[in-house]
Amino acid sequence: MMDSSVAVSCSNCSVRRLCLPAGLSQADIDRLEQVTRRKKLVKAGETLYRAGDPFSNLYAIRSGSFKTVVIAADGDTQVTHFALPGELLGLDAYSDRVHPSYAEALEDSSVCLLPFTQLEILAHQVQALQQQIYTIFSEELRQENDILMLLGKRSADTRLAALLINISSRYSRRGYSHSKFILSMPRTDIANYLGLTAETVSRLFSRLQREKLIKVSGRAVEIVDLVGLSELAGTHCSYEESH
Amino acid sequence: MMDSSVAVSCSNCSVRRLCLPAGLSQADIDRLEQVTRRKKLVKAGETLYRAGDPFSNLYAIRSGSFKTVVIAADGDTQVTHFALPGELLGLDAYSDRVHPSYAEALEDSSVCLLPFTQLEILAHQVQALQQQIYTIFSEELRQENDILMLLGKRSADTRLAALLINISSRYSRRGYSHSKFILSMPRTDIANYLGLTAETVSRLFSRLQREKLIKVSGRAVEIVDLVGLSELAGTHCSYEESH
DNA sequence: CGTCGATTTGAACATAATCAAGGTTGGTGG
């Protein structure tokens, strides 16, 4: 890990308000920084961790994006998450001390390493951090609920619409445009995530464009009719979850 | 809450080894009991909490079973969980301080009330409890991954097979037969959970019986060919997660 | 400019949804 000497500081991190430091006092952030000194660069297509790897760190995404994938006994795979900057990876490994999924960078990315044992000790001393960890766990659970909702809905167009709304709101939360963004993942990953085939996803992009809800050009997406898309998705465009 | 005076003790609870006390010393359990004194009875069809209710307690199921359901903006519902004895309900409410789903008893049930604020304070003092809470959060996340896997798989028979295997292993963990059990939920709930219709689920039960993988009579299920069913489910029957 | 992977599009097919009856089961009251 030749890049581990790179100095990292939460204080001047561009995604700190979305990450663990959110809501912490400057003094607490100073203490947090003592366990988050190391970062790691992961190139597009490389894995951050593999299924079965021992659990030692959580990873906070500084830049780039990842997909997490679980592998069934029969070798079948399922994309379970698309993770964006400020989001945490690896929480689901705690109980087994082993990562149940693998995380692969969708583009060149940078992550902070959070040694969990040290984080645990610090959380014991800093009440606000403890609560922040609970919050992140809980938010993760709630987000999974949303995905379940999405996959439970039968129609394919509803699923894609919901994913676009979801990604849009997450980009907007990062401070980027909520109407124009570049999807970092290929159609096959979107399809796998939504429980569809790549062909169907491609057709849906075409259809949504024909219906003047979005504009697509490869992985570049522009949401033209947010209200219409939200109605299709069934999740009346929720941008209020930002704060 | 007229039943709140009923004395409850973790020490002699039949599901303690599946619940929060798992792995705690007797001394720690004694302390835990001080915050878990109250229990509540919920009749079949009644709700334990509703979506939007303020978060104040976690609920540990002592007996019976529940479904948790999220309601989309368009009124559409999605069953997200079937919860059995020893399992905890309400964890996903932490971040918003509000329950994002409702929990309804599938049969007459009994739960322990765990006031989260008190639990949090105690966890701060008892390291083992703190870790147990992390573990439960993390297990919950991992379980959600399994469900995603399940919904992502295209074929309906695979989904039902996977659910049966999952429920079977959970019953076995409780000490009950893993080959014979009574499903406490109606077909419509199974269908909603699996992203199918009740008719399809009914046909699938018939088909799995015709193929000699199971025997069904209403809600009573017997798994005849566990290996065959596991192969269909794709999750090579995992009973090793018990300990 | 050529190559390879990713994407789009088309046509035939499969799977599960929908619509529509029947058939069970358990609880209630005569």
Next chain:
DNA sequence: CCACCAACCTTGATTATGTTCAAATCGACG
């Protein structure tokens, strides 16, 4: 004890939706 009712479950016929297989096109990159 039996009749009745209301949920719940099963089964069949038809239809809709998404998959599969196949081929053409696009686009990044050497």
